[in-house]
Amino acid sequence: MPFKDPKKQKAYDRERQKRLRADPEYVKLERERTKLCTEKRTIKNKSKAIEYTGGLQCHNPNCVYIKHGETLELCQIDFHHVIEQNKTGNFGTMFASNKWETVKLEIDNCKAMPLCRNCHSLETWGTDEERFGHILDA
Secondary structure, X not given: OOOOOHHXXXXXXXXXXXXXXXXXXXHHHHHHHHHHHHHHHHHHHHHHHHHHOOOOOOOOOOOHHHHOOOOOOHXXXXXXXXXXXXXXXXXXXXXXXXXXXXXXXXXXXXXXXXXXXXXXXXXXXXXXXXXXXXXXXX
C-alpha cells in the first residue's frame, strides 16, 4: 500500500531495494531481465534502421552477396558512417542503449548505410595491400 507522505514512500522504496539487492537470486534474475531487454531493444532498433535505409541488403554495388543474389541475415549487416566528422557514437552501442529517434538522427547526420560485415571491414580498414603494402613489398 503506498504511503501518503512522499518522503516515507521514498524511504520505504530505498529500504526495499537494499533488501532485494542483498538477495543473490534477485540479482541474478534482474541481470537476466536487463540482458533480455537490451537484446530486444537492439534487434528492434537495428530492424528499424535497416528498414529505414532500404532493406536487408548490402549497399556496396561490388558486394559478392549482391552478385550471387544471396539474402542476408540481420546479424550480417553493419552500419557504416559515411561522414565520419558527424559521428557521435558506435551503432552497436546506440542500437542497444538509445531510443529510435536518436539512432535515426545518427543515420541522417552521418549518411550511414548498411553494409555486410565483409564490405564494412573493407570500407573501414581497407584491403591488406592498402594497409600493409609497404611491409609486403619489403
